[in-house]
Amino acid sequence: MPEETLLIVGDTERNADMLYAVGMFVPDPFIFLRVRGKSIVVMSDLEIDRARKHAQHCEILSLSYYRQKLNQRGHQKVKLADVICVILKEKGINQVVVPASFPFATAKQLLEHDVQVVPREGAFFSEREIKSSSEVKKISAAQMMAEVGLAEGIQALKKAKIGQGNRLFYRNLPLTAEKLRAIIDTAVLQAGGIAKDTIVACGKKGCDPHERGYGPLRAHQPIILDIFPRSQKTGYYGDITRTVVRGRAGETVHKIYDHVHQAQELAIQRLVPESPAADIHKEIQTFFNDQGFETGSRHGRMEGFFHGTGHGVGLELHEHPRLGETSESTLKVGQVVTVEPGLYYGQVGGVRLEDVVLIGKKQPQNLTQFEKVLEI
Numbered sequence: 301m302p303e304e305t306l307l308i309v310g311d312t313e314r315n316a317d318m319l320y321a322v323g324m325f326v327p328d329p330f331i332f333l334r335v336r337g338k339s340i341v342v343m344s345d346l347e348i349d350r351a352r353k354h355a356q357h358c359e360i361l362s363l364s365y366y367r368q369k370l371n372q373r374g375h376q377k378v379k380l381a382d383v384i385c386v387i388l389k390e391k392g393i394n395q396v397v398v399p400a401s402f403p404f405a406t407a408k409q410l411l412e413h414d415v416q417v418v419p420r421e422g423a424f425f426s427e428r429e430i431k432s433s434s435e436v437k438k439i440s441a442a443q444m445m446a447e448v449g450l451a452e453g454i455q456a457l458k459k460a461k462i463g464q465g466n467r468l469f470y471r472n473l474p475l476t477a478e479k480l481r482a483i484i485d486t487a488v489l490q491a492g493g494i495a496k497d498t499i500v501a502c503g504k505k506g507c508d509p510h511e512r513g514y515g516p517l518r519a520h521q522p523i524i525l526d527i528f529p530r531s532q533k534t535g536y537y538g539d540i541t542r543t544v545v546r547g548r549a550g551e552t553v554h555k556i557y558d559h560v561h562q563a564q565e566l567a568i569q570r571l572v573p574e575s576p577a578a579d580i581h582k583e584i585q586t587f588f589n590d591q592g593f594e595t596g597s598r599h600g601r602m603e604g605f606f607h608g609t610g611h612g613v614g615l616e617l618h619e620h621p622r623l624g625e626t627s628e629s630t631l632k633v634g635q636v637v638t639v640e641p642g643l644y645y646g647q648v649g650g651v652r653l654e655d656v657v658l659i660g661k662k663q664p665q666n667l668t669q670f671e672k673v674l675e676i
């Protein structure tokens with residue numbers, strides 16, 4: 301069987317496959333081809349010299365050269381699809397494999413030029429699931445950025461004073477979710493990361509796992525801090541969650557926290573090669589149910605443990621494998637996943653803990669160093 305010709309059209313800021321293939325940040329869409337095992341990129345005059353320096357594993361072609369060539373043939377408005385067709389014709393190729401998210405208009409133009417376009421469902425580069433030692437270091441560095449932000453956030457909570465109605469005050473001003481998020485995100489930025497949609501969810505707001513949080517923060521209630529920065533240098537992500545209480549946590553919150561912590565440790569122990577990801581998730585569900593923490597709808601809202609146990613992390617925040625009920629993945633050495641069980645009950649709030657873990661040959665390696673302490 302002849303080797304497939306791969307084609308991506310996109311930028312590396314938003315397209316993780318393109319960043320994986322080329323290894324440099326380019327904000328505007330460009331062409332990537334893998335022909336007979338060789339990587340080729342077509343760059344504008346703006347980016348071509350930088351590409352020669354930072355993408356030395358690729359053959360660098362000039363977009364201007366092909367535009368001029370097509371202009372000489374009578375093409376007035378040269379599109380990327382026109383350039384792709386010329387290159388494919390030069391190499392005797394009439395079929396390409398593209399990501400499922402490939403631009404429809406470009407695919408339509410290729411088809412009009414008798415180029416067969418075959419979309420690939422699922423992962424475009426399946427090898428992205430297995431992280432090299434270099435990639436693990438990049439994820440660890442991003443995780444450290446997350447921990448720096450978390451440390452600053454917790455320090456602000458520790459310094460906060462408890463005022464009337466248990467409202468927290470920081471430097472004589474009300475401490476809100478928005479203010480604490482700004483403190484965390486600024487620390488992440490200074491550490492070399494970009495934090496987006498950081499979660500600071502206090503009390504009942506924490507019962508919606510993706511609620512960013514808003515308004516005044518209060519003492520004696522659980523506050524979920526979930527930080528998932530992207531490294532400005534490499535594009536790799538970190539992901540960490542801690543739940544803390546400024547002041548004293550009630551007995552129920554203590555009980556929930558302890559069981560979430562136990563569930564996380566149990567899940568991490570199960571992260572061994574050849575383990576079905578769905579089985580790990582089901583074991584955590586069973587653990588919570590056996591401990592009396594039921595999951596289901598109450599008063600029109602979900603309560604208990606109603607999200608996945610974890611997910612892969614790398615150049616995207618959510619990658620394969622997924623540790624969830626419908627996952628078909630089997631764990632492999634070199635995968636990096638989050639482990640983030642949680643429990644959510646309207647009368648007390650939410651509790652979630654999250655670490656990033658590397659699946660090793662014999663035992664998992666937790667890449668997260670930050671301590672787990674409920675009361676601060």
